[in-house]
Amino acid sequence: MTDDAAADERRVGSSADSAGTSRSERRVRDLLRASTSIVERLDLEVVLRRIVEAGMKLVGARYGALGVISREGGLERFIHVGIDRDMATAIGHLPTGRGLLGAVITDREPIRLAHLADDPRSVGFPDHHPDMDSFLGVPVRVGEQIYGNLYLTQGESGPFSADDQELIVALAATAGIAIENAHLYDVAKTREAWNATIADVMAAMLDVSGENVLDVLAERVAALIDADLVAVAIPHGDNELILSTVHGRSATQLRGRTFSAAGTLTARALASRQAVSIEGEPATAMFDLRPGLGPTVAIPLFAGDEPLGVLTISRKPDGPGFTAADLEMAFAFAAQASIALEVVRARDDRRRLETTQDRARIARDLHDQVIQRLFGAGLALQGVSSLVDADSSAAIEAQIDVIDATIKDIRTIIFALSSGDRPGTKRLRDRLLDVASDVADSLPTPPRIAFAGPLDSLVSLGLADDMVAVLRELLTNIVKHAHAHTVEIAVAVTDDRVELRVDDNGVGVPDSVPRSGLANIATRAALRGGDCEVTRLPGGGTRVRWHAPTDNEEGADG
DSSP states (O other), X not given: OOHHHHHHHHHHHHHHHHHHHHHHHHHHHHHHHHHHHHHTOOOHHHHHHHHHXXXXXXXXXXXXXXXXXXXXXXXXXXXXXXXXXXXXHHHOSOOOSOHHHHHHHHHOSOEEESOGGGSTTOOOOOTTOOOOOOEEEEEEEETTEEEEXXXXXXXXXXXXOHHHHHHHHHHHHHHHHHHHHHHXXXXXXXXXXXXXHHHHHHHHHTTSOGGGHHHHXXXXXXXXXXXXXXXXXXXXXTTEEEEEEEEETTHHHHTTOEEEOTTSHHHHHHHHTSOEEESOBOTTSSSTTOOOBOSEEEEEEEETTEEEEEEEEEOOTTSOOOOHHHHHHHHHHHHHHHHHHHHHHHHHHHXXXXXXXXXXXXXXXXXXXXXXXXXXXHHHHHHXXXXXXXXXXXXXXXXXXXXXXXXXXXXHHHHHHHHOOOTTOOOHHHHHHHHHHHHHTTSSSOOEEEEESOHHHHSOHHHHHHHHHHHHHHHHHIIIIIOOSOEEEEEEEOSSEEEEEEEEOSSXXXXXXXXXXXXXXXXXXXXXXXXXXXXXXXXXSEEEEEEEETTOHHHHHO
16 A cells, blocks of 8 residues: 555545534534533423423434333323324324333443334224334333433434433433432422422411301312312211312312212321322213312311311313322321311300300399399389379389380290300200291291290290191291281290290181191191180281190100
C-alpha cells in the first residue's frame, strides 16, 4: 500500500469515528433533554404522557404507550400516544395486559422484537387497530417495585436496535424517579386537601346543633372533596341503614332510602372502625334506582363506642380511585369528626341541662308567686263582690272566673315545664297540641286547650295513642259539620282516670251525619274500660266527654 493510500484509509477511518461519536453524543443529548422534560413536571398525568412522548422521539417510534400495573398484576391504566381519539373509540376497550404486553409484566425484563407477528406470545390486534411490526417493551421501576411498562412500536427506520433499547432502559430509570416525585407531590396535595377539609368541617360542626351536625358534615365534604355523591348512612333497626343525608347526583331519589347493611361497604366500615374503599359498585348493589358508583370510600363515625353512621364519598364510575394517602387521611378525618361529634353532644347536653334548670326555676316562680298572687286577688274580689250592687257583683264574679281559668292555664304550663324533654319520645300534651294546631287554620279561632294533672307520668303509650286518635276524630268532625266558632279542649288526669273533653258552639250533631266516627271513639273507650258521652250544651253546641282508666292496658289488648 502506498503512503497516499494509507493516508486516505486513515482519513476514512477518522471520518467514520467522528460520525459515530457525533451520533452518540447527539443521542445522549436527546436522552438528557427527554429526561429533563420528564422530571421538570410534578403532575402525574403529564409526567406519564411525557414519558411516552420522550421514548417515541428518542428511538423514532410511531406509536407508544405506558401501561400502569394494577395490584392484581394486569393493567389498570393505559396511556397511549399516536392513535387519535376516533381510532381509539373504534378499537374499543384498552389492553388489559394479555399476550406480549403481559409477557413484559411477567418477565420484568426488556423485550425487543423485529416482527411482532413472529413471536408466539403475540395474540394479534382487535378490529380497527393500526398495523404494528417492530416492538420494544421496557419495565419502569419505582424503587424496588415495577410501576408499569413502556411500550414502543413501529420504528420509522426499521426494527429497534440494541442502542435503542439501552436508551429506553436509561429513560425508564429516569421515568421511575419522575413518577416517584409526582407520586410524592400527589400525596402532599392529597394531605393538603384533606387537612383543609378537616379544618373547615370541624369548624362548621362546632357551630351547629346536634340534630344538624351530620348534614353539615356531608355538605362541607361534598363542597371540598372531588366527589360525585356524598352520603351519611345511619343505623336503623337491627341490620339496616338509612340514608339520612345525601348530596350530589340523585340526592332526591336516595335521601331517606333504607337498605340492608349485610355485605355492604358501610357495614365493613362500621365493623372495622376503619376507612375502607372499593373501586366501584354496580347500580343495584343496595337497592333499585341507585346510580352506579365509581371509586368509593366509607368513613365510620363514632361517638365513643356508639356508631353514629358512615360517611361515604363516591366518584364517577370513570373517576380516579382513592389512594393509600386518601384512606390514611380519611381515617384521620373520622377520628377528628368523632371528637367533634362528642363535643357537640356534650354542648347540647349542657344546653338541655341549663334549659331544664331554667324551666324548673320558672315553674317554681309561677307556682310560688304568680298563682298565689292571682289566688289572693281572686279572694279579695270575692270579698268586694258581697259589698256592691248586683250588677257590679256579677261583673266582679266574671273577672274571678277569668282569674280561675288563668290559674288553670298557668298550672298546665307548670306541668309542661316540670316534665322537661324526654329524648327519643314526644309527650302526650305535645302530641295533643300538635293535633289542635293541625286544624287551627280551618276554624275561625284556634282551639283552646287546657291540661290538668301529670299526664305524661300516668298515661301509658297505648292509651296516649287512643287519646290522640280520639281528639283528631272529634276536631275533624267539628271542622266538617259543626260550623263552630270556638272549640275548647280540656284534658285532666287523676290517680286512676284520664278524661278528654271537647266543647264547641256549633250546630250540634245532625241526625243525617254518619255516626261511624263517633262509634269508633266509643269503641276505643269501651276497649279501655271507659266510656264516651255526647251531649248538647244549653246555649247551643256539643260536648263530647271521653274517659278511661289509666291502668287498664289489658283491656286494650283484648
